[in-house]
Every structure is written in C-alpha cells, then in structure tokens.
Amino acid sequence: MDDDTMxxxxxxxLEKRTIQHPSRIESVVISTGLIEMTVGGxxxxxxxxxxxxxxxxxxxxxxxxxxxxxxxxxCKDSQMWEEDLEGLTVIRLVDVPWxxxxxxxxxxHAPIPDPIALYVALEKHLHSLSALKxxxxxxxxxxxxxxxxxxxxxxxxxxxxxxxxIAEVPEALLSVIAQALEKQDVSFxxxxxxDRSQKRGFG
Numbered sequence: 508m509d510d511d512t513m514x515x516x517x518x519x520x521l522e523k524r525t526i527q528h529p530s531r532i533e534s535v536v537i538s539t540g541l542i543e544m545t546v547g548g549x550x551x552x553x554x555x556x557x558x559x560x561x562x563x564x565x566x567x568x569x570x571x572x573x574x575x576x577x578x579x580x581x582c583k584d585s586q587m588w589e590e591d592l593e594g595l596t597v598i599r600l601v602d603v604p605w606x607x608x609x610x611x612x613x614x615x616h617a618p619i620p621d622p623i624a625l626y627v628a629l630e631k632h633l634h635s636l637s638a639l640k641x642x643x644x645x646x647x648x649x650x651x652x653x654x655x656x657x658x659x660x661x662x663x664x665x666x667x668x669x670x671x672x673i674a675e676v677p678e679a680l681l682s683v684i685a686q687a688l689e690k691q692d693v694s695f696x697x698x699x700x701x702d703r704s705q706k707r708g709f710g
Contacts, residue, residue, distance in 0.1 A: 529549055612697070626642050646674050648663075
C-alpha cells in the first residue's frame, strides 16, 4: 500500500519494478499477525520518475505466524542515501520446502542414545537451507517460539522414553530426522497427516 492508497501484492510489484535508492525504513509497527513497514525515498514502484523525487510506501505483511524478527535492524538512524531495502526479497511459501505444513509425525519405539546429535543434524540442515526456523519448531519437547520457555530438559526426558513422538516435520525435512535415527539404530515409524493445510502466501 503506498501514498496513493493503492494496494498491490508485493510479490507482483517486485516482479515489475526494481527497488532503486535512496531507500530508507522510516517506521515498523508489529502487531498480532501483522507487520507494517513504512519506507521512503525514491518512488521506484511508480516507474520512471524525476531522479530527485521522493515518496512513501507502506509494506503490509499479513497473516504473520510465530517466528523471529530482528527489530534492532530497523532502529538505526536512517540517512538519505542509505539503502535500507537492498536485501528485501519476496518468495512464495509454496516454493520453500522447509516452510510447508508439518504433515509428517515421527514416532520412536526406543530411547534415543544421543538426542543432541539429532538436534545438531537438524540444526545444521536448516542452517544450510537458510531456513527461518530452528529445531525448536519441529522437535517434540523443545517448545516453540510462541512460548519462549527453555525446554531442552523436556526434550531429553522425552527422548529417554520407550515410545514417543519425536518430531512433526514437512516432507522436505523427513530424511534428516530418519537418517539421524537410523545412525543410532532407533526403531521409528512415520505417520502422514493428510488433513493438514496451510495458507499459501509470501515469506
């Protein structure tokens, strides 16, 4: 949404226009399920303009789920010739394997000898994908970003049980969990949840 009160999907806009500078983030408002970012500088969204013209644009990110955001990145004093939007990209969630619905549950039938090895294997894989999620989002007992509670001890307790659900993951992460369990000779089953769905938007 820009200063002309027009609303355009950001993904569509970025396919047609290239961000040009100066660009600066002037304010960020975060509320439940919504991030509103007001940016100023060259009005690149309008196409060819006077190189000395300026404008303002409001970027609205709706249906935002629990996650992590570095708000300190928006708190610096913005100068006229900064390039605050240099790293702004928009991708469709349907094209991001790790962001798909967690429709696979993994059940173990024996204690896991080295739970930390499982955690590290998943952590390294997510890091290699530049994923915006951590093992806490997939492994049972670790809690989630919504709780903010440390729960490694609960994770270790669960992993010492005889029969338990160890993870809920999208199909793209299933092989990492399976390989880590097979390496430790842990018997497990995989259950697919066919009725789970997730909104397909942008990330």
